[in-house]
Amino acid sequence: MNKCTKTIAEKMFFFSRHLRKVGFRFLVDLAVISLIESGAMESKDFIRTENYNLRLKPTGARKIVNEFSNMLNKKVSY
Template structure:
């Protein structure tokens, strides 16, 4: 079990939003040795800054309003307690959230056709 599955979905809208808005430029990306897309330090900084903003957004979790960073903290602690046998049951309730964006037709086609596949998965940084 990794935390990528329940929370990795937070990275995709950040990367897609940066690409769509034009904040990410071609010079922010590299191709790695195995031909996967990666990020140069400039691109990494942009993604990290925007992701930090995302972590401060509010989300409804267990009937309360929290921020993403706190929900992730709770889940990491819960996973640690499970791994150290302090807690038997692991409860990965998905927080309720909405992604506030409207994709253009072109962006939807790029996503459906896989043009951005792997960008958020391979966020390899050189800094």
């Protein structure tokens, strides 16, 4: 493998890693919004830190994982 090909391969690898991180982020956000709007997520599913950030408790994380899984397994017409 020459230097040019290696550089392109490395760039593709890092781009694919970045795409995986960012690519599904909007689906997770959509799952959270869907759960909040449906009333399935409650304030007890979150922990508020001392600097007022919200973190998920295990029960909230489980709900989001289940919702995300349902979104990915949903049948769609194309």
